[in-house]
Amino acid sequence: MTDVRSCEAMMNEIEKALLEKISNLHKIPSGAFSIRRNGKLLKKSSTTDIDIEQKQDGSGIDVFVKPNVKNKSLHMPVIITLGGLNDLVYNSFYIGENADVTIIAGCGIHNSTCNNSQHNGVHTFHLAKSSKLKYIETHVGEGDGVGAKILNPTTNIFMAENSQMEIETIQIEGVTSTLRETNAELQNGAKLLINEKLLTCDKQRAKTNFKVSLLGRDSKVEIVSRSVAKESSFQEFRSNLIGKNSCFGHVECDGIVLDKARVISIPKIDAQNCEASLVHEAAIGKIAGDEIVKLMTLGLGRKQAEDVIINSFLLN
Amino acid sequence: MLRLENISYYTIENGEKKYILRDINLSFDYGKFYAITGPNGSGKTTLAKIIMGIIKPSAGRVFLDDIDITEKDVDQRANLGVSYAFQTPVTFKGLKVSDLMNIVCKEKNIAKLCEYLSSVGLCAREYINRKVDKNLSGGELKRIELAMVLAKNGKINIFDEPEAGIDLWSFEKLTQVFSSLSSASNIIISHQKKILEICDKVIILKNGKVDKQGNFCDLKHEVCNDGCAKLRGDDERN
Numbered sequence: 001m002t003d004v005r006s007c008e009a010m011m012n013e014i015e016k017a018l019l020e021k022i023s024n025l026h027k028i029p030s031g032a033f034s035i036r037r038n039g040k041l042l043k044k045s046s047t048t049d050i051d052i053e054q055k056q057d058g059s060g061i062d063v064f065v066k067p068n069v070k071n072k073s074l075h076m077p078v079i080i081t082l083g084g085l086n087d088l089v090y091n092s093f094y095i096g097e098n099a100d101v102t103i104i105a106g107c108g109i110h111n112s113t114c115n116n117s118q119h120n121g122v123h124t125f126h127l128a129k130s131s132k133l134k135y136i137e138t139h140v141g142e143g144d145g146v147g148a149k150i151l152n153p154t155t156n157i158f159m160a161e162n163s164q165m166e167i168e169t170i171q172i173e174g175v176t177s178t179l180r181e182t183n184a185e186l187q188n189g190a191k192l193l194i195n196e197k198l199l200t201c202d203k204q205r206a207k208t209n210f211k212v213s214l215l216g217r218d219s220k221v222e223i224v225s226r227s228v229a230k231e232s233s234f235q236e237f238r239s240n241l242i243g244k245n246s247c248f249g250h251v252e253c254d255g256i257v258l259d260k261a262r263v264i265s266i267p268k269i270d271a272q273n274c275e276a277s278l279v280h281e282a283a284i285g286k287i288a289g290d291e292i293v294k295l296m297t298l299g300l301g302r303k304q305a306e307d308v309i310i311n312s313f314l315l316n
Numbered sequence: 317m318l319r320l321e322n323i324s325y326y327t328i329e330n331g332e333k334k335y336i337l338r339d340i341n342l343s344f345d346y347g348k349f350y351a352i353t354g355p356n357g358s359g360k361t362t363l364a365k366i367i368m369g370i371i372k373p374s375a376g377r378v379f380l381d382d383i384d385i386t387e388k389d390v391d392q393r394a395n396l397g398v399s400y401a402f403q404t405p406v407t408f409k410g411l412k413v414s415d416l417m418n419i420v421c422k423e424k425n426i427a428k429l430c431e432y433l434s435s436v437g438l439c440a441r442e443y444i445n446r447k448v449d450k451n452l453s454g455g456e457l458k459r460i461e462l463a464m465v466l467a468k469n470g471k472i473n474i475f476d477e478p479e480a481g482i483d484l485w486s487f488e489k490l491t492q493v494f495s496s497l498s499s500a501s502n503i504i505i506s507h508q509k510k511i512l513e514i515c516d517k518v519i520i521l522k523n524g525k526v527d528k529q530g531n532f533c534d535l536k537h538e539v540c541n542d543g544c545a546k547l548r549g550d551d552e553r554n
Binding site: 226254288290291293294295296297298299300301302305308309312313314315316 | 400402
């Protein structure tokens with residue numbers, strides 16, 4: 001506890017507020033955690049079930065979740081409050097057989113300088129047989145400096161037989177530029193579910209690339225991307241599903257485009273086996289007029305109605 | 317009281333005016349039920365949308381309690397007490413039943429929301445967190461529309477073909493819902509004899525004009541027997 005208190009004492013109010021936004025934490029968590037601040041590991045804490053070790057070359061951490069560990073969680077937020085920082089980190093996660101855990105990650109940049117701040121997080125997940133992982137990743141950008149807030153997460157996923165992974169990624173405004181790369185390989189019976197929620201405004205840019213290889217029999221992937229692009233922002237969504245076995249893949253890209261924003265969706269589905277079933281759906285457009293009118297008949301003004309529709313579209 | 321004065325609505329096609337509604341004069345008192353019926357394309361839904369403010373009339377004025385609301389927008393009319401259950405309910409991506417009910421319900425308590433859903437035959441526990449999307453059937457969506465009108469408890473309630481898609485429920489239940497709104501002025505667009513029968517006044521629209529109005533008994537021959545079929549425009553389609 002002394003360590004935790006001294007760690008909290010080392011954080012200023014801006015950092016604590018960022019921590020809360022990206023991981024819903026009001027203070028340093030009591031279980032397993034790893035906090036990275038301004039390009040350096042601030043504090044890490046292992047438990048008997050989850051071991052966190054720094055990589056020998058210092059480029060990041062290795063996380064080991066023991067087999068059969070159930071209902072445990074790991075918090076690993078990254079906070080950046082310096083301008084002119086270009087942070088690159090490699091983190092690896094090894095989820096043991098039959099384990100069932102949640103990892104809450106995320107990155108918050110508060111940049112009040114005129115220099116760019118950037119975080120590039122490369123996360124590689126190895127899910128052992130029949131393990132289950134829920135991975136929540138929140139990205140936040142804030143600060144009134146003209147320096148950009150740049151977040152480029154790369155997520156590599158290797159899923160063994162019958163493993164399951166659910167990913168929730170949320171980025172709501174504030175991030176100047178993002179390139180989100182996700183690559184996954186699924187063995188027999190593995191199931192991957194990805195929910196991406198993205199809102200851009202001003203002149204922000206967001207690019208998302210998903211590449212999922214369904215290698216094993218009865219492997220399954222479901223990707224749902226919901227995005228709202230406002231003002232002069234730009235979004236590009238690319239997905240590439242490769243079916244090499246009897247498998248099922250479904251990608252749904254749903255976008256609302258407002259003002260002078262632009263959204264591009266580029267699907268690719270590659271069935272390399274006649275038993276592969278791959279589906280892509282994309283719908284991008286403005287808010288349907290009848291949705292606004294309906295809410296106005298309930299007493300909401302036009303702007304209020306738009307906000308309710310956007311919020312529920314992204315958050316429900 | 318709601319009063320429509322010389323309401324006309326037209327579109328321009330090939331440089332010529334095409335009238336959807338022409339010179340409509342009607343008034344709707346509180347505590348009464350009004351049925352608006354007529355063949356398909358006679359202007360019933362357009363009239364409902366003009367009352368709600370979704371469509372601006374080409375000519376004429378709309379008065380609510382002797383105040384001219386013609387220039388008022390949809391939300392302003394809603395806040396003055398006008399409610400509208402759509403003929404084809406709108407679906408959303410993400411909005412839940414509870415979100416909609418919370419917008420309209422003055423009492424922000426879950427028990428009250430559930431009471432409104434129950435009164436339209438929906439199990440509140442099952443529906444309150446359902447998304448108002450295409451996974452709900454047409455009948456379920458229609459009943460949610462009704463629940464919203466109940467929750468809003470307005471002065472003027474417009475129902476556009478409320479019976480459509482609720483076969484599995486029942487007319488009896490529907491009339492019970494209506495009876496709980498008896499202090500308001502209720503305008504029901506319908507072709508169904510059972511609904512026309514319970515209304516204080518039946519208004520028949522034809523070709524955008526009020527063709528006849530009166531009580532159901534007086535207009536029985538117009539709206540019953542083959543009359544209902546005629547009003548729906550069945551004979552024109554056949």
